[in-house]
Amino acid sequence: MDKKQISCECGHVNPYGTQICESCGKPLHEDDSKKLLNMRYEGSARRSQTYKKTPIDKVWNFFSSVKVGIWIIILLLVASAIGTIFPQEMYIPPQADPTEYYKEQYGFLGQLYYQLGFHNLYGSWWFMLLIAALGLSLIIASLDRFVPLYRSLKKQRVTRHESFMKRQRIFGVTSGVNEDKAIDKAKEAIKKKGYNVREEDGNLLAEKNRFSRWGPYVNHVGLIIFLIGGMLRFFPGMYLDEVMWLREGQTEAIPGTEGSYYLKNEDFILEMYDENDEQFKEAMERVNKVIPKNYQTDAVLYKQKGERVAGQDPELEKVKKYPIQVNKPLKIDGLGVYQVDYKLNELQAMTFKLENKDSGKTFGEMTVDLYNPKEVYELKDGYRVEVMNYFPDFEFNDKDEPTTKSKIPNNPAFIFKMFSPEHPDGEVAFVAIRQNLEPLGENEYKMSFQNVETKDVSGLVVKKDNTLWILAFGGAIFMIGVVMGMYWNHRRIWIRRMDNEIWMAGHANKNWHGLKRELQTITEASGLNMPEDQADEDEKKS
Amino acid sequence: MKKNRxxxxTVILAVVVIAVGYTFYANFFASDSGVIEEGDTAPNFILTDLKGNEVELEDYRGQGVFLNFWATYCEPCKEEMPAMDKVYQKYKDQGIEILAVNxxxxxLTAKTFVDRYNLSFPILLDKGNDVTNHYGVGLIPATFLINKDGEVVKKIVEGSLSEEKIENYMELIKP
Structure with a gap:
């Protein structure tokens, strides 16, 4: 036997640190013997508090403390609250540089906020570390309490030590009755209340709903599963959330499919409710707005065949046509492609005519694809136009040079060189939207703008979340644990013969009122005295 | 009994530490999956240059490759291109190639830019952003230094490079 273990007079050997003998219930630390017993965890030895030895045990003991657990929760709450003071990174303007933005907008505090990682709270290393600490605390604190509690409830004997009985909150003595008869009647009444009754030497232990004691631990298991689910999002292949913009006519690789699937946008459709529709007319007049009815991308899904080196044109095989609508995603291999956004009428091509300024006579028409203009456009009769320069998103930079802000044709501008029989060396014109400049002197010809061709752009999101079922499962277990602990409570009644008396004690982990009501019925049926609530008496005395 | 405990x-703590450690690793050190890092083999690609010729990276095995990603709307790219060209004149006969992926x-936009700055190294057009994505390039200019064995020796994402710096980098990958 280990020196540190405690042997009780009943012969049972308890682990070091035990407060109340697991078997007979005798208090093992004699102190004020009149005080009510502290029944938390059945007076079992919380494993952490028993010995401190290796560093592993020290770490274990630290996380075993409920106080530490509560502090972790408080820190998480405070951090989350602070994280709402300034906007999170994903909500600041997309073109803003966060290193500058927080300082500019919110001064020194903003800078501090950014530097401490509050701008991306859930992604900051210390927040993740706190969550990890919470998980560890949940595992260790639960294990350290569950195991000893389980052990002492399993090992509890029917006959309980006198001082255990006396020091229960509910305790009473009956004398001068026929003991066998009274106990038999009590047993019957107790059974009617749904208790399990165990007998030993004519003494009784009645118990019900022990499972409700496991509620908190089941609940913690649910939380840990939930945390594991959250953690799995960071594992490859488990979670994906990527934006994909597709112009009409454009075909692109679907993110997250490693280039094995491509999607083509054949047409984007935005439908509105008919303003003259009898059914909806009134409602629309009331809000004075047109109401969208449908956002839809007519998509074609392709599969890439065979090996392919990056940059090479893919070899595509059509899989299917599918209209992607809001809440009707295209599903491929566990991925969903959802309709989330759109831009209407983005510039795609511009059409010009070469025109003689004086006569107004035109010499052919040319259409310039704004995503891929040609260098030379041959017109009839020896007329031709060269594109000397093209700026898809035109602006003047700080050196006053013409330049482009991006590759998207938001504000296309061209420098054309127009060749005609009269001007074999060409005339230079700068053409932008509603602008026609002649930088090298007056020209005889001009590019006259005819029309634009526009295309809609569809905003899609590619999503995958393989952790959802784990989160749902963890959440369900969590709720089961809550319900177990909330709607049931663990009740025990001890009845013991002592010389010519019958002692009766009761314990409930909560809802003492319920236990007392049951005892009322039991004592009435058996002729035993109704035990007193010693906690009430203590109150009266003080 | 106590040993068991x-x-x-130890096992429970180790499992938690490994799980959390991996999550941290995945989140903070390998967050952009597929990003090419120093020490990796440079993924092969085939792109067309301005003249319409196909250029394959693997054909340059045995030479150092200065692989640069750029665009005309990127000011620092504009600044470093002439410097790159100067250094290129010096090193192109020493087994080094510059490949500038637009x-x-x-x-047309790329071509007029190249004509204006008189750049002599090959300019490759990445139409579908495919190679750019493959190399995990987010910010430009970005440069990968690839040695004669096709290994990425260094990845540089720091804005415009000076002539002196580019020369130092060339020395790194000279075969």
């Missing part, structure tokens, strides 16, 4: 505690701009 220590083993169980990030999804129209051919």
């Amino acid at each position: 220590l083993v169980i505690r 990030v999804t701009e129209p051919r």
Whole structure:
């Protein structure tokens, strides 16, 4: 036997640190013997508090403390609250540089906020570390309490030590009755209340709903599963959330499919409710707005065949046509492609005519694809136009040079060189939207703008979340644990013969009122005295 | 019994530490999956240059490759291109090639830019952003230094490079 273990007079050997003998219930630390017993965890030895030895045990003991657990929760709450003071990174303007933005907008505090990682709270290393600490605390604190509690409830004997009985909150003595008869009647009444009754030497232990004691631990298991689910999002292949913009006519690789699937946008459709529709007319007049009815991308899904080196044109095989609508995603291999956004009428091509300024006579028409203009456009009769320069998103930079802000044709501008029989060396014109400049002197010809061709752009999101079922499962277990602990409570009644008396004690982990009501019925049926609530008496005395 | 307990505690702590450690690793050190890092083999690609010729990276095995990603709307790219060209004149006969991948701009835009700055190294057009994505390039200019064995020696994302710096980098990959 280990020196540190405690042997009780009943012969049972308890682990070091035990407060109340697991078997007979005798208090093992004699102190004020009149005080009510502290029944938390059945007076079992919380494993952490028993010995401190290796560093592993020290770490274990630290996380075993409920106080530490509560502090972790408080820190998480405070951090989350602070994280709402300034906007999170994903909500600041997309073109803003966060290193500058927080300082500019919110001064020194903003800078501090950014530097401490509050701008991306859930992604900051210390927040993740706190969550990890919470998980560890949940595992260790639960294990350290569950195991000893389980052990002492399993090992509890029917006959309980006198001082255990006396020091229960509910305790009473009956004398001068026929003991066998009274106990038999009590047993019957107790059974009617749904208790399990165990007998030993004519003494009784009645118990019900022990499972409700496991509620908190089941609940913690649910939380840990939930945390594991959250953690799995960071594992490859488990979670994906990527934006994909597709112009009409454009075909692109679907993110997250490693280039094995491509999607083509054949047409984007935005439908509105008919303003003259009898059914909806009134409602629309009331809000004075047109109401969208449908956002839809007519998509074609392709599969890439065979090996392919990056940059090479893919070899595509059509899989299917599918209209992607809001809440009707295209599903491929566990991925969903959802309709989330759109831009209407983005510039795609511009059409010009070469025109003689004086006569107004035109010499052919040319259409310039704004995503891929040609260098030379041959017109009839020896007329031709060269594109000397093209700026898809035109602006003047700080050196006053013409330049482009991006590759998207938001504000296309061209420098054309127009060749005609009269001007074999060409005339230079700068053409932008509603602008026609002649930088090298007056020209005889001009590019006259005819029309634009526009295309809609569809905003899609590619999503995958393989952790959802784990989160749902963890959440369900969590709720089961809550319900177990909330709607049931663990009740025990001890009845013991002592010389010519019958002692009766009761314990409930909560809802003492319920236990007392049951005892009322039991004592009435058996002729035993109704035990007193010693906690009430203590109150009266003080 | 007590030994058992220590083993169980050690195992539980180890499992938690490994799981959290991996999550941290995945989140903070390998967050952009597929990003090419120093020491990796440079993924092969085939792109067309301004003249319409196909250029394959693997054909340059045995030479150092200065692989640069750029666009005309990127000011620091504009600044470093002439410096790159100067250094190129010096090193092109020493087994080094500069491949400048234009990030999804129209051919014409890239070509007029190249003509204006008189650049002599090959300019490759990455139409669908495919190679750019493959290399995990987010910010431009970005440069990968690839040695004669096709290994990425260094990845540089720091804005415009000076002539002196480019020369130092060339020395790194000179075969």
